Amino acid sequence: MPPLEEELFPSTPGKIKIHHHTMSRAIQRCFTSTSTMFLWALFLIALMASYMSIQSFVDSGSRYLHHTNSRVHGGLVWEKQIRSSAQIRRSNGISVLVTGAAGFVGTHVSLALKKRGDGVVGLDNFNDYYDPSLKKARCALLDSHNIFVVDGDINDQRLLAKLFDLVAFTHVMHLAAQAGVRYAMENPHSYVHSNVAGLVTLLEQCKSADPQPAIVWASSSSVYGLNDKTPFSESDRTDQPASLYAATKKAGEAITHTYNHIYGLSITGLRFFTVYGPWGRPDMAYFSFTRNILQGKPITVYRGKNRVDLARDFTYIDDIVKGCVASLDTSGKSTGSGGKKKGAAPYRIFNLGNTSPVTVPALVSILEKNLKKKAKKNVVEMPGNGDVPFTHANISLAQRELGYKPTTDLPTGLRKFVKWYLSYYGYDHSLPVN
Numbered sequence: 001m002p003p004l005e006e007e008l009f010p011s012t013p014g015k016i017k018i019h020h021h022t023m024s025r026a027i028q029r030c031f032t033s034t035s036t037m038f039l040w041a042l043f044l045i046a047l048m049a050s051y052m053s054i055q056s057f058v059d060s061g062s063r064y065l066h067h068t069n070s071r072v073h074g075g076l077v078w079e080k081q082i083r084s085s086a087q088i089r090r091s092n093g094i095s096v097l098v099t100g101a102a103g104f105v106g107t108h109v110s111l112a113l114k115k116r117g118d119g120v121v122g123l124d125n126f127n128d129y130y131d132p133s134l135k136k137a138r139c140a141l142l143d144s145h146n147i148f149v150v151d152g153d154i155n156d157q158r159l160l161a162k163l164f165d166l167v168a169f170t171h172v173m174h175l176a177a178q179a180g181v182r183y184a185m186e187n188p189h190s191y192v193h194s195n196v197a198g199l200v201t202l203l204e205q206c207k208s209a210d211p212q213p214a215i216v217w218a219s220s221s222s223v224y225g226l227n228d229k230t231p232f233s234e235s236d237r238t239d240q241p242a243s244l245y246a247a248t249k250k251a252g253e254a255i256t257h258t259y260n261h262i263y264g265l266s267i268t269g270l271r272f273f274t275v276y277g278p279w280g281r282p283d284m285a286y287f288s289f290t291r292n293i294l295q296g297k298p299i300t301v302y303r304g305k306n307r308v309d310l311a312r313d314f315t316y317i318d319d320i321v322k323g324c325v326a327s328l329d330t331s332g333k334s335t336g337s338g339g340k341k342k343g344a345a346p347y348r349i350f351n352l353g354n355t356s357p358v359t360v361p362a363l364v365s366i367l368e369k370n371l372k373k374k375a376k377k378n379v380v381e382m383p384g385n386g387d388v389p390f391t392h393a394n395i396s397l398a399q400r401e402l403g404y405k406p407t408t409d410l411p412t413g414l415r416k417f418v419k420w421y422l423s424y425y426g427y428d429h430s431l432p433v434n
C-alpha cells in the first residue's frame with residue numbers, strides 16, 4: 001500500500017484519484033447530527049472571516065511591500081500598480097512586458113521605453129546567480145521612474161496569465177534568462193529551467209493571449225559556437241555550440257520558430273555580443289577584473305591555443321538598447337488569436353554587436369588606465385569550459401532593417417562603466433560584488 005502522503009500528494013500531476021463514494025460516505029457520517037452541523041456552520045463562518053482579513057492584509061501589505069517587490073501576487077493595490085505601470089503616455093505608444101527587468105539589459109531597456117512614454121511592466125525572479133542587492137538597486141531605479149517590477153518567475157504560468165488578464169500587452173521584451181557561458185558546467189539545470197522551460201511557458205501564454213503580443217528576445221552570439229567564418233553572419237552555421245548555455249540559446253531560436261510557424265507569433269531574436277556598461281553583470285570579465293584590480297587581487301586572463309589572445313566584439317549597453325527598441329518598433333504584428341494562427345507573421349534574427357573585436361589583454365590595459373592601477377595578471381591557457389576564442393559580428397542586416405549603428409567604442413564605454421562602478425561601490429572595495 002502506498003504511504004498516506006503519496007496518496008494525497010502524487011509526485012506527478014494528473015494522477016489525483018478522487019474516490020467519490022468513499023468521500024460522500026464520510027461526509028454523510030459528519031452530518032449525522034444537528035449539533036455537528038451547527039459546529040460546521042460556525043467553522044465555515046470563521047473560515048470566511050479569516051479569508052477576508054487575510055485579503056485586506058494582502059492589499060494593505062502590498063502598498064508597503066511595493067519597493068521590496070513582494071512575492072504576493074494579487075490584491076487591488078498590486079493590480080493598480082501593474083495597470084498604472086503599463087499605461088501608455090504617447091500616441092502610438094506600446095505596452096511592453098519586460099522579463100528580466102531587474103537584470104542588466106532589462107533595466108536599461110525598461111528605462112528607455114518608459115522615458116519615451118511607453119507602458120512597461122517588469123517581471124524578475126531576483127535569483128542569486130549574482131548579488132541580488134544589485135538587482136534590487138536596479139529595481140529601485142526603475143521604481144523611481146514609475147516602473148513596477150513583479151517579483152515572479154517566467155515558469156509561473158498562473159502569474160503570467162494574471163498579468164495578461166490585467167494588461168493587453170502589445171509586446172514582450174523577453175530578457176529573463178540564465179546567463180553566463182562557464183557557469184553552465186556548474187549548474188546545467190538552471191539553463192534548461194530558464195532558457196528552455198521558462199521560454200516555453202512564456203510562449204504558451206503569448207500564443208493564447210488575445211491579442212497576441214509581438215515578442216523580441218535575447219539570443220546570444222554564443223550560438224555561433226565553433227563557427228570559424230568571420231565576421232559572423234546570421235546565415236552562418238549555428239549547429240556546433242561550445243557550451244550548454246549556447247545550446248539552450250540555440251534551442252530557443254528553434255522553439256520560437258515553431259511558435260511563429262504554428263501560432264503566428266511575431267518573433268525577433270537578438271544575438272547580443274558581450275554586452276557591457278554601467279549597472280552591468282558582476283559575473284562578466286570586465287566587471288570582475290575591475291573589482292579585483294581595485295582590491296589588488298590577481299585576475300585570470302585566458303589565452304587560446306598557440307598563445308593567441310582571446311577576443312570579443314564587446315558591445316556597449318546604449319547601442320544594445322537602441323537595437324532592442326528598434327526591434328520592438330519594427331516587429332510587425334502577431335497574426336493569431338486564442339491559440340489560432342490567421343496568417344504568416346515575421347520571424348527575424350539579428351546580430352547586435354560592435355563589429356570591432358578587442359583582445360582580452362587590451363581590455364585589461366584600458367581598465368588599468370581608467371583605474372590608474374596595474375592588474376596582477378595570471379595568464380593561463382583557456383580551459384575547455386565552453387569559451388570560444390573569438391567573436392565578431394556582421395551587423396549589416398540589423399543596420400538595414402533596424403537602422404542599428406553602434407557608436408561607442410570600448411575605451412569610451414569602459415570609461416563610463418568605471419565611473420559608474422566607483423560611484424556605486426565607492427572607493428571602499430571591501431564589499432563583495434558577486
Ligand SMILES: O=C(O)[C@H]1O[C@H](OP(=O)(O)OP(=O)(O)OC[C@H]2O[C@@H](n3ccc(=O)[nH]c3=O)[C@H](O)[C@@H]2O)[C@H](O)[C@@H](O)[C@@H]1O
Pocket residue numbers: 179180181219220221222272273274275283284285286299300301302303310311312360387
Ligand atoms: O556574447 C555573448 O553571447 C555572451 O557574452 C558574455 O559571455 P563572454 O563573451 O564569455 O563574456 P565574459 O564572461 O565577460 O568573458 C569575456 C572574455 O574574457 C575572458 N575571461 C573571462 C573570465 C576570466 O576570468 N578571464 C578571462 O580571460 C573570456 O574567456 C572571454 O574571452 C555573457 O556572459 C553571455 O551571457 C553572453 O551571452
